[in-house]
Amino acid sequence: MTMKIAVLYGGTSGEREVSISSGKGIIKALEANGHEVIGIDFNPEQLDQIINLDVDLVFIGLHGKLGEDGKLQGLLDMLHIPYVGSGVLASALAMDKSKAKKLFAQNGIPTADSMTYSVQDNHDRDTLIKQILNHFELPFVVKPNQEGSTLGLTIVKQEDELLKALEEAFKHDDDIIVEEYIKGREVTVAVLGEKGNEKALPVIEIVPKNEYYDYESKYSPGGSEHIVPARISEELTKKLQDYSVRAHQLLGCEVYSRVDFIINDDGKPYILEVNTLPGMTPTSLFPDAARAIGMTYEEMIEKFVQLSLKN
Numbered sequence: 001m002t003m004k005i006a007v008l009y010g011g012t013s014g015e016r017e018v019s020i021s022s023g024k025g026i027i028k029a030l031e032a033n034g035h036e037v038i039g040i041d042f043n044p045e046q047l048d049q050i051i052n053l054d055v056d057l058v059f060i061g062l063h064g065k066l067g068e069d070g071k072l073q074g075l076l077d078m079l080h081i082p083y084v085g086s087g088v089l090a091s092a093l094a095m096d097k098s099k100a101k102k103l104f105a106q107n108g109i110p111t112a113d114s115m116t117y118s119v120q121d122n123h124d125r126d127t128l129i130k131q132i133l134n135h136f137e138l139p140f141v142v143k144p145n146q147e148g149s150t151l152g153l154t155i156v157k158q159e160d161e162l163l164k165a166l167e168e169a170f171k172h173d174d175d176i177i178v179e180e181y182i183k184g185r186e187v188t189v190a191v192l193g194e195k196g197n198e199k200a201l202p203v204i205e206i207v208p209k210n211e212y213y214d215y216e217s218k219y220s221p222g223g224s225e226h227i228v229p230a231r232i233s234e235e236l237t238k239k240l241q242d243y244s245v246r247a248h249q250l251l252g253c254e255v256y257s258r259v260d261f262i263i264n265d266d267g268k269p270y271i272l273e274v275n276t277l278p279g280m281t282p283t284s285l286f287p288d289a290a291r292a293i294g295m296t297y298e299e300m301i302e303k304f305v306q307l308s309l310k311n
């Protein structure tokens, strides 16, 4: 069945460039699948773009704030326009790393030890720095609570780097997370399927060219190597897949998501986050996972569409 589908891309978050690339891929695939496609460079200052839409479905190709965080999903709900992917609550929860981590920990999915600090309680940076250095051993990670693409994140190795790291993270969000540094290998797991019956795709191991999986490693061609399936035991693979489906369901995600982990040198996996609108660019991970089970990019996009219509 061909449909009229609006693809929202771009937006105003720090991940605008990534989203333009995701949007291009999604539009091309939907057209190849025979749908009538309207591409919209989403601008939250011009909501009439959305309010006046006359389409069967919206495909959200946005990443980060005002796109991935549930606000747009709320608007579309009010307009009774169906969309692809997770709803308001799951989107907002997944975007709030601190709240999501609490849910994971309470439900037996290991997370790295962390503390959350809000800007309004921590104007005095000297006190904040003392508090952090008291609680965490170097190195540790400082990152914005709500952001993506590794923006605003610093791996702090020396005390004198902390102030700059805090200011950088606070630029992106009023709440920041300080987290124990997990040394090890990075993997990610794509989750796909009907609500209650989601399946995890093969585990992807990420080998970044840079020291960690930063913005450049994520998006420049050759910035990182994706190894599918990850070079880990069958047992650990099962565990990661089980954690991923559980994390997806705990947050109430729908249709698809991608769950990031670090496995420490003792083979223990720690969940980092759930991405409700993971990248769909030519170098993105989710399409690689789909390819590993014999699904082309176009087939993957069509699967998202079909699953969304069922929900």
Ligand SMILES: Nc1ncnc2c1ncn2[C@@H]1O[C@H](COP(=O)(O)OP(=O)(O)O)[C@@H](O)[C@H]1O
Pocket (backbone or CB within 6 Å): 112, 141, 143, 147, 148, 149, 150, 151, 153, 179, 180, 181, 182, 183, 186, 212, 213, 214, 260, 262, 272, 273
């Ligand atoms: N606790 C940690 N220990 C080690 N590396 C980390 C930690 N947290 C984040 N990183 C590194 O930073 C990257 C981005 O972190 P993540 O929490 O997934 O945020 P984002 O939403 O920006 O992707 C990770 O892929 C990893 O390379």
Ligand SMILES: [Mg+2]
Pocket (backbone or CB within 6 Å): 149, 260, 272, 273
């Ligand atoms: Mg991540």
